[in-house]
Amino acid sequence: MRVVILGAGQAGAWVALTLREAAPEVQITLIGAEALPPYERPPLSKAVLAGADVSTALIRPAEFQAGAGVDLRLGTRALHIDRGARCVHLSQGGPIAYDKLVLATGSAPRRLQVPGAELPHVRVLGDAEDALDLRARLRPGLRVVCLGAGFVGLEFAAMAVRAGAEVTVLDTAARALGRVLPAEVAEVLVARHRAEGVRFAFNVGVTMITPEAVRSTAGDIPADLVLMGIGSRPRTELAEAAGLVCDDGVMTDEFGRASDPDIFAVGDISRHPNPLLGRTIRLESWANAQNQGIAVARALAGGQEPYAELPAFWTEQYDWMVQMAGLPAAHDRLIWRGMPGDRSFLAMQMLGDRVVGAIGFNAARDIRVLRGLILGGRPADVAFLADPTRNLLRYPKDAA
Numbered sequence: 001m002r003v004v005i006l007g008a009g010q011a012g013a014w015v016a017l018t019l020r021e022a023a024p025e026v027q028i029t030l031i032g033a034e035a036l037p038p039y040e041r042p043p044l045s046k047a048v049l050a051g052a053d054v055s056t057a058l059i060r061p062a063e064f065q066a067g068a069g070v071d072l073r074l075g076t077r078a079l080h081i082d083r084g085a086r087c088v089h090l091s092q093g094g095p096i097a098y099d100k101l102v103l104a105t106g107s108a109p110r111r112l113q114v115p116g117a118e119l120p121h122v123r124v125l126g127d128a129e130d131a132l133d134l135r136a137r138l139r140p141g142l143r144v145v146c147l148g149a150g151f152v153g154l155e156f157a158a159m160a161v162r163a164g165a166e167v168t169v170l171d172t173a174a175r176a177l178g179r180v181l182p183a184e185v186a187e188v189l190v191a192r193h194r195a196e197g198v199r200f201a202f203n204v205g206v207t208m209i210t211p212e213a214v215r216s217t218a219g220d221i222p223a224d225l226v227l228m229g230i231g232s233r234p235r236t237e238l239a240e241a242a243g244l245v246c247d248d249g250v251m252t253d254e255f256g257r258a259s260d261p262d263i264f265a266v267g268d269i270s271r272h273p274n275p276l277l278g279r280t281i282r283l284e285s286w287a288n289a290q291n292q293g294i295a296v297a298r299a300l301a302g303g304q305e306p307y308a309e310l311p312a313f314w315t316e317q318y319d320w321m322v323q324m325a326g327l328p329a330a331h332d333r334l335i336w337r338g339m340p341g342d343r344s345f346l347a348m349q350m351l352g353d354r355v356v357g358a359i360g361f362n363a364a365r366d367i368r369v370l371r372g373l374i375l376g377g378r379p380a381d382v383a384f385l386a387d388p389t390r391n392l393l394r395y396p397k398d399a400a
């Protein structure tokens with residue numbers, strides 16, 4: 001069997017690595033548009049901006065370098081999928097035939113469509129090249145405007161202000177992180193940014209970018225560097241042109257299989273059913289890229305286990321490691337354990353008497369416990385959970 005994987009990012013790499021172990025007889029080709037071998041993106045908006053070498057983000061570099069069982073073709077773009085002939089046309093070399101095809105082309109940063117968006121000081125942060133370019137620009141006194149108060153915008157704001165830049169974050173929404181965090185939790189992050197010197201303006205529309213400023217509904221904001229952090233869109237062009245069913249992502253089943261049973265989609269590009277949440281989701285997260293990659297490789301090797309994981313995400317801002325467990329469609333109240341200012345604290349999203357989601361600040365151990373609690377779906381002892389003097393590792397043994 002010949003498996004061709006399009007996209008040599010995190011998810012594609014994990015499909016290749018896992019499949020090679022699970023089915024050594026399979027011929028695996030991994031096609032990547034970038035020049036770099038597979039790497040993880042989270043460090044790009046964190047350690048790499050602070051000076052770390054991009055090589056520290058590489059995924060199993062020795063194995064990919066040795067080419068052990070994986071035909072890795074870098075600097076090569078997939079241009080067209082011919083489902084009839086079961087082959088893919090590439091930017092270099094002849095068409096490549098497949099028995100099974102895996103789409104792992106990830107997501108691309110969105111760009112605001114306003115006059116001036118193409119100016120050289122207007123950047124995005126999606127790949128290693130972007131991160132190195134931004135790092136080279138950061139300096140004390142630089143006037144930085146981040147468009148979008150999402151995770152990438154806020155992480156960049158934190159790194160820029162720490163580098164001595166003057167940072168303003170603008171968002172058209174009324175608050176930060178509206179799609180991903182409860183308002184009270186997002187406010188904790190924004191308050192920390194403000195304390196570090198970052199300025200915020202919400203409910204602000206951008207009308208134009210000039211070489212000196214961002215022109216907005218709140219007036220002109222001087223800018224030497226503009227970072228567009230307004231989210232990403234799944235790279236579904238190849239799938240759509242091939243006639244696969246797409247809806248904000250390539251629609252797949254719980255094994256990653258698209259509407260053509262010989263084609264799979266994995267990572268940021270896949271919209272898949274999550275049996276734990278009872279709905280389809282598309283995730284842009286490190287944990288999903290790796291774990292769905294592993295699950296899809298096992299399915300390709302003949303496995304029967306559906307991909308079913310509680311969504312997880314993390315972000316690092318200043319000295320806070322913020323981890324999220326669960327992705328509740330709704331919650332009716334928030335319970336705090338500890339408070340901002342404590343070394344470690346967290347917020348639990350409740351629906352009735354169940355914990356359905358949790359956001360921890362420097363609380364990795366507690367988040368692990370809460371993942372189990374969310375998955376268990378049993379009524380929670382709120383008094384215990386909210387009391388930071390009680391050890392969560394002993395829950396529910398010690399609960400009343």
Ligand SMILES: Cc1cc2nc3c(=O)[nH]c(=O)nc-3n(C[C@H](O)[C@H](O)[C@H](O)COP(=O)(O)OP(=O)(O)OC[C@H]3O[C@@H](n4cnc5c(N)ncnc54)[C@H](O)[C@@H]3O)c2cc1C
Nearest residue numbers: 007009010011033041042078105106267268284285286289
């Ligand atoms: C700056 C940044 C910070 C992040 N921080 C966090 C974090 O803190 N925590 C977290 O959980 N998640 C984070 N994420 C998200 C996480 O990195 C992604 O969810 C993950 O990388 C998705 O993996 P993927 O393999 O689907 O896509 P990618 O890793 O993006 O890989 C896709 C690859 O496909 C290639 N490609 C695209 N089109 C083609 C084509 N036609 N032919 C060949 N190759 C192609 C691309 O060049 C790319 O190399 C971050 C993402 C970014 C960009």
